[in-house]
Amino acid sequence: MNTFKPVLTEYIDQQDCHTLPFYKRVGGYTALDKVLKMNPEDVTQEVKDSNLRGRGGAGFPTGVKWGFIPKDSNKPKYLINNADESEPGTFKDRLLMNKAPHQMLEGMVIAAYAIGCHTSFIYIRGEFYKEYKLLEKVVTEAYENNLLGDNILGSNYSLDVVIHRGAGAYICGEETGLIESLEGKRGWPRIKPPFPAIEGYLQSPTIVNNVETLSCLPHIMNRGAGWFKSIGPEKGPGPRLFCISGCVNNPGVFEEPMGVSLKDLIFDRAGGIPDGKQLKAVFPGGSSSAILTADEAMDVMMDFEELVEKKSMLGSAGVIVMDETVNMVQACLNIARFYAHESCGQCTPCREGTAWLVKMLTRLVNGGGKPDDIDMLFEITDNIGGLIDFSKGSFGKTICPFGEAVAWPVRSFVEKFKNEFMEYLTHLPQEKVVA
Amino acid sequence: MANDRFTLMKVECLGSCGTAPVVQINKEYHEGLSTQKFDKLLESFE
Numbered sequence: 280m281n282t283f284k285p286v287l288t289e290y291i292d293q294q295d296c297h298t299l300p301f302y303k304r305v306g307g308y309t310a311l312d313k314v315l316k317m318n319p320e321d322v323t324q325e326v327k328d329s330n331l332r333g334r335g336g337a338g339f340p341t342g343v344k345w346g347f348i349p350k351d352s353n354k355p356k357y358l359i360n361n362a363d364e365s366e367p368g369t370f371k372d373r374l375l376m377n378k379a380p381h382q383m384l385e386g387m388v389i390a391a392y393a394i395g396c397h398t399s400f401i402y403i404r405g406e407f408y409k410e411y412k413l414l415e416k417v418v419t420e421a422y423e424n425n426l427l428g429d430n431i432l433g434s435n436y437s438l439d440v441v442i443h444r445g446a447g448a449y450i451c452g453e454e455t456g457l458i459e460s461l462e463g464k465r466g467w468p469r470i471k472p473p474f475p476a477i478e479g480y481l482q483s484p485t486i487v488n489n490v491e492t493l494s495c496l497p498h499i500m501n502r503g504a505g506w507f508k509s510i511g512p513e514k515g516p517g518p519r520l521f522c523i524s525g526c527v528n529n530p531g532v533f534e535e536p537m538g539v540s541l542k543d544l545i546f547d548r549a550g551g552i553p554d555g556k557q558l559k560a561v562f563p564g565g566s567s568s569a570i571l572t573a574d575e576a577m578d579v580m581m582d583f584e585e586l587v588e589k590k591s592m593l594g595s596a597g598v599i600v601m602d603e604t605v606n607m608v609q610a611c612l613n614i615a616r617f618y619a620h621e622s623c624g625q626c627t628p629c630r631e632g633t634a635w636l637v638k639m640l641t642r643l644v645n646g647g648g649k650p651d652d653i654d655m656l657f658e659i660t661d662n663i664g665g666l667i668d669f670s671k672g673s674f675g676k677t678i679c680p681f682g683e684a685v686a687w688p689v690r691s692f693v694e695k696f697k698n699e700f701m702e703y704l705t706h707l708p709q710e711k712v713v714a
Numbered sequence: 715m716a717n718d719r720f721t722l723m724k725v726e727c728l729g730s731c732g733t734a735p736v737v738q739i740n741k742e743y744h745e746g747l748s749t750q751k752f753d754k755l756l757e758s759f760e
Contacts, residue, residue, distance in 0.1 A: 367731070409743070523732070
């Protein structure tokens with residue numbers, strides 16, 4: 280039935296899987312050896328051909344991104360490994376760092392070689408202290424074994440890797456906010472263009488790639504773009520780590536081919552919903568994705584394109600499951616509160632709008648809702664994240680996509696569970712308010 | 715919330731939804747908690 284064999288997480292159950300000897304025993308760093316004998320352009324081409332798309336959330340084609348690095352620039356190039364994993368519902372990068380750190384590091388060296396970079400960073404979120412300590416060890420080990428530093432594996436290519444700890448801000452996972460933070464400034468996202476590939480870290484060409492994206496690279500280089508493309512839908516193929524949390528019997532990270540059905544993920548891999556309760560709604564791709572109702576969720580493939588068609592997104596593949604007992608108004612308030620707390624405050628619509636959402640939803644759950652509140656919730660989300668017309672791809676009232684990331688889920692709650700919001704206008708439900 | 719020995723803060727995200735509820739005490743994560751386990755954990759700091 281399920282013939283897919285995990286690629287990125289194949290060895291994570293084995294003892295010492297995080298060590299260099301183990302990784303080498305299972306073929307680690309052979310891809311790097313091969314890559315260092317190739318032209319950097321050919322490496323980029325191979326990744327382009329594989330149709331690998333970013334695993335951090337935006338899903339941008341990785342090889343295409345690399346291709347934006349200007350060929351004629353004499354500035355240094357930088358590669359940043361985005362390990363700031365902070366999208367609610369997502370916890371896959373932490374697993375990869377704990378269990379397969381050398382796989383990620385090999386991916387980093389491959390990416391750095393392809394773009395002509397000699398100084399690379401790992402930007403890891405501050406809370407991941409254990410992972411930070413482990414990565415420090417891993418990087419030192421790599422230097423000692425000629426996998427980093429000067430003349431890697433006897434080639435004339437050299438690369439340094441620096442680990443930088445973030446301080447726990449959600450916005451620093453957005454690539455330009457991350458770059459600002461890495462430069463020692465407040466993590467305020469930059470206006471694009473110029474995109475980081477043209478002007479990023481220290482105004483130099485910079486590529487920011489996610490941990491999981493980088494971890495795919497050794498496998499692509501070893502087994503070829505054709506193999507990678509044969510896994511799942513051709514436009515967004517490959518293995519993918521799905522994080523399932525919330526109302527399921529067996530939450531966790533599951534590696535499956537792209538395009539797996541959401542129903543299988545929830546009811547097969549994650550063991551279904553406890554106590555025979557009914558499914559109510561699902562976030563398919565982290566808390567920034569619009570929620571799907573149970574009906575929608577039972578009939579969707581976890582594929583970039585298909586989720587866009589459903590007016591949601593695959594995002595970081597953080598699946599949050601809600602069962603029939605979840606109060607959607609309270610859940611919506613919870614989400615709004617997260618975004619109000621994490622809004623960086625740079626753009627007015629987002630800074631003010633998120634606070635408004637929290638105030639209005641709090642008033643609503645406390646019984647003070649007014650008849651126009653529902654319409655006003657729509658108006659506010661539209662003012663933060665643009666009038667949401669997916670067919671026109673309307674974005675852009677804020678500098679970064681944070682605005683959309685709050686507007687889409689909140690709007691989807693109110694739209695799809697309007698009754699529950701209306702109920703609060705007339706009488707308060709039984710459960711006591713947690714506001 | 716705080717008493718003379720502990721300060722308790724609710725935080726937005728620890729990147730560990732799969733093993734919730736989670737607390738971070740100083741630099742360390744304690745995952746898959748229940749009220750009983752948490753009491754025990756606090757006792758270990760006595």
